[in-house]
Amino acid sequence: MNVKLPIREVRAxxxxxSRGNPTLEAEVVVENSVTHELACGRASVPSGAxxxxxxxxxxxxxxxxxxxxxVRRAVENVNAKLRDALLSQDASCQRxxxxxxxxxxxxxxxxxxGANACLGAxxxxxxxxxxxxxxxxxxxxxxxxxxxxxxxxxxxxxGGKHADNTVDLQEFMIAPAQAESFAEGLRVCAEIYxxxxxxxxxxxxxxxxxxxxxxxxDLPDARSxxxxxxxxxxxSGYTPGHDxxxxxxxxxxxxxxxxxGCYYFPGESKMKGxxxxxxTEDMIAYYxxxxxxxxxxxxxxGLDEEDWDGWQQLTARLGKKLQLVGDDLFVTNVKRLAAGIxxxxxxxxxxxxxxxxxxxxxxxxxxxxxxxxxxxxxxHRSGETEDAIIADIAVAVxxxxxxxxxxxxxxxxxxxxxxxxxxxxxxxxxxxx
Numbered sequence: 001m002n003v004k005l006p007i008r009e010v011r012a013x014x015x016x017x018s019r020g021n022p023t024l025e026a027e028v029v030v031e032n033s034v035t036h037e038l039a040c041g042r043a044s045v046p047s048g049a050x051x052x053x054x055x056x057x058x059x060x061x062x063x064x065x066x067x068x069x070x071v072r073r074a075v076e077n078v079n080a081k082l083r084d085a086l087l088s089q090d091a092s093c094q095r096x097x098x099x100x101x102x103x104x105x106x107x108x109x110x111x112x113x114g115a116n117a118c119l120g121a122x123x124x125x126x127x128x129x130x131x132x133x134x135x136x137x138x139x140x141x142x143x144x145x146x147x148x149x150x151x152x153x154x155x156x157x158x159g160g161k162h163a164d165n166t167v168d169l170q171e172f173m174i175a176p177a178q179a180e181s182f183a184e185g186l187r188v189c190a191e192i193y194x195x196x197x198x199x200x201x202x203x204x205x206x207x208x209x210x211x212x213x214x215x216x217x218d219l220p221d222a223r224s225x226x227x228x229x230x231x232x233x234x235x236s237g238y239t240p241g242h243d244x245x246x247x248x249x250x251x252x253x254x255x256x257x258x259x260x261g262c263y264y265f266p267g268e269s270k271m272k273g274x275x276x277x278x279x280t281e282d283m284i285a286y287y288x289x290x291x292x293x294x295x296x297x298x299x300x301x302g303l304d305e306e307d308w309d310g311w312q313q314l315t316a317r318l319g320k321k322l323q324l325v326g327d328d329l330f331v332t333n334v335k336r337l338a339a340g341i342x343x344x345x346x347x348x349x350x351x352x353x354x355x356x357x358x359x360x361x362x363x364x365x366x367x368x369x370x371x372x373x374x375x376x377x378x379x380h381r382s383g384e385t386e387d388a389i390i391a392d393i394a395v396a397v398x399x400x401x402x403x404x405x406x407x408x409x410x411x412x413x414x415x416x417x418x419x420x421x422x423x424x425x426x427x428x429x430x431x432x433x
Contacts (some may be wrong), residue, residue, distance in 0.1 A: 004033040005091040005132050012078035012120055014071050015044060017383040018411040019211060022071045023047055025385075026078055026120030028128040030091040041128025043389060045116045046354055046381035049161045049211060053253075053305065054331045056357040059114025074114040081113060082121045091129040094141075098122050098360035105357075115357035122358040123389055137389065138422060141359075142396030149182035149423050150378065150394040150402040151175050152416065153247050153298070154189040156196055156232075157217075157225055158210025159267070160251050162382050165206070166218040166267030170251035172225050173403065174233070175297065177245050182423045186416055188238065190407045196232035203228075211382040213406030220271040222248070222286075226294040241295030248290075249300040249403075252283065253328045256304040263304075280310040284317055291322060300325035300350060300377075311345035323348045323375055332356040332365045341372045348375035350403070353393070366397045379403040384411040388418035395422055 009029035017023040025044040032039065047058060059077070061070035085104040089097060101121055105113040130140035138146050153175050159167025174192055179185030196215060200207050205217035219225050226246065233240045240246070255263040263283055265276040278286060280303060287302055299318070303310040305328035315324055327350035330337045340346050349369045353362045369376050378394040380403060394402045402419070405412030 003092070003133070005030040005129050006033065007086050007089050007091050007125070007128075008038065010078060010083040010086050010121060012075045012117070014075055015385070017047055017385050018409065019049075019383045021047065021069050021383060022066050023383065023385065024071045024074050024078070024116045024120045026124040028086070028091065028121065028124040030125075030128045030132050032132045037132070039128055039132035041124045041126065041131055043120055043123035043127055044385040044387040045120045045123075046385060047116075047383035048352070048354070048381040049383065054328070054333065054336060055355045056115035056118075057109050057111040058116050058354070059111075071114075071116060074117040077113040077117040078121055082117060086121065086125070091125050091132070094122075094126055094129070095360045097125050098358040101358055110357045115354060118357040119354050122360070123353070126359055127389070136422070136425065137392040138395040141392065142398070145398060146395050146426070148395075148398050148400070149419060149426070150399050151179075152182070152185055152189055153377065153401055153403045154193065154407065155212045155214045155403065155405050156189075156193050157229065158212055158214035159216070159225075161254055162212055163210030163214075163216035165210075165216045166220070166271050167216070167222075167225060168255060168265045168267045169222050169225075169248055170254070171212070171214065171247075171249035171300075172229060173247040173249070173298075174229065175245050175247060175401075176243065177297075178243050182419050186407070186420070188236075188244065192232050192236045192238070192244065193407055195235045196229065199228060199232055199235065209406065209408055212380070213408030213412050218267075218271070221268050222290060223293070226290065230294060245295050245297040247298035247300070247323075248296065249325075249327070250302050251328070252301050252303050253305045256307075280307060280313070284310070284314050287314070287322075288318060291318065296322060298323040298325060298348070301327045301329065305329050308339075308343055308345055311340070312343055315344055315346060319347050325350050325375075325377060327352070327379070330365070332362050334361070334365050334368050337365055337368055337374075341368075341374070346374070348377060350377050350379050351399070352379050352381060353390070354381060359393075362393075363397060366399070375400060377401040377403055380405055380412070380415065386411055386414050388414045391415045391418035391422065395419070395426075
């Protein structure tokens with residue numbers, strides 16, 4: 001039976017994200033050509049604070065309202081231009097839908113309609129099609145290839161642009177290395193998170209949280225952070241390096257001082273009472289020392305997004321020991337990823353759908369990564385919503401890993417809870433890798 005899903009309505013609205021800033025929510029209504037039932041798919045678009053300069057353009061209004069961050073222009077682009085382009089199109093042909101969205105925008109970086117408008121329409125179409133076919137979204141997107149749950153890379157301590165503290169590196173995460181199910185891995189991480197809170201209290205450190213729900217105390221340097229996390233892991237009854245491993249997102253592009261030609265650590269400088277600068281060689285040696293002392297398995301954005309030579313050196317030195325993830329370096333873009341593969345820069349990609357603007361483009365980046373032996377990590381953004389679509393995407397593409405924050409705020413926890421439900425549907429034999 002040939003079932004078509006013609007699009008009957010496309011609309012969008014302005015809503016708030018987890019930071020209280022506006023973002024876009026899109027809705028697409030489709031009709032099942034066999035049953036004539038209508039189905040609605042809804043999707044909301046996240047927004048980053050630490051953004052790479054090569055990301056697709058997020059369209060903001062630049063008006064007085066919401067301090068210039070309103071998205072009414074992007075909403076209007078969905079309600080008018082994208083609606084005209086998508087009405088009557090078959091929602092079950094996601095690639096063709098995304099091609100029409102790209103044609104309607106007509107630019108390389110989505111600066112015309114806005115990546116937020118493009119992505120909202122793309123994701124809402126996929127969800128509407130899944131609803132119309134009575135399929136869970138991960139199965140609709142991944143078909144018979146949905147075979148594993150991702151390992152959670154749980155952010156438990158925030159720094160950099162995600163927190164108002166002295167920690168310069170942006171994220172410190174834990175991953176359950178020995179868990180035999182997603183549910184077990186989530187429990188392990190949550191226990192460590194709560195024990196970390198207790199340790200912070202005991203040591204007189206702040207238990208306030210950053211944008212992604214991780215704690216945000218003032219600490220002198222990365223070594224102090226890692227020591228505290230190891231203590232929390234041990235207090236929880238687990239063995240660092242065996243039961244639990246640690247990941248860092250340095251967000252080094254945010255630390256890079258172009259005038260000085262090196263990386264400036266403002267928090268560490270403040271805590272130590274002297275200016276702390278590190279050049280590329282210093283940064284690589286810094287990570288090498290941390291990896292030798294602590295159970296690190298993953299380093300994201302260890303160097304600036306334009307430092308290709310440095311990334312090659314970093315990969316040559318640490319690529320066999322660490323997962324070296326490109327976020328700002330690759331921005332979910334197949335052209336930049338292809339360049340990294342050719343140059344030997346990094347060995348993993350962070351996938352953020354709003355960096356590129358459509359589901360098809362994000363999935364193309366995942367395919368290219370896997371074809372070339374790169375690992376894939378599906379990720380949230382610091383400005384999130386209750387939409388848990390990245391949980392379904394992670395399972396659909398068998399990403400293996402997911403970053404979606406601390407077990408603290410519902411904009412983060414919604415993704416974890418969605419993965420718990422998916423694990424029940426897939427059955428107990430579907431293990432994380």
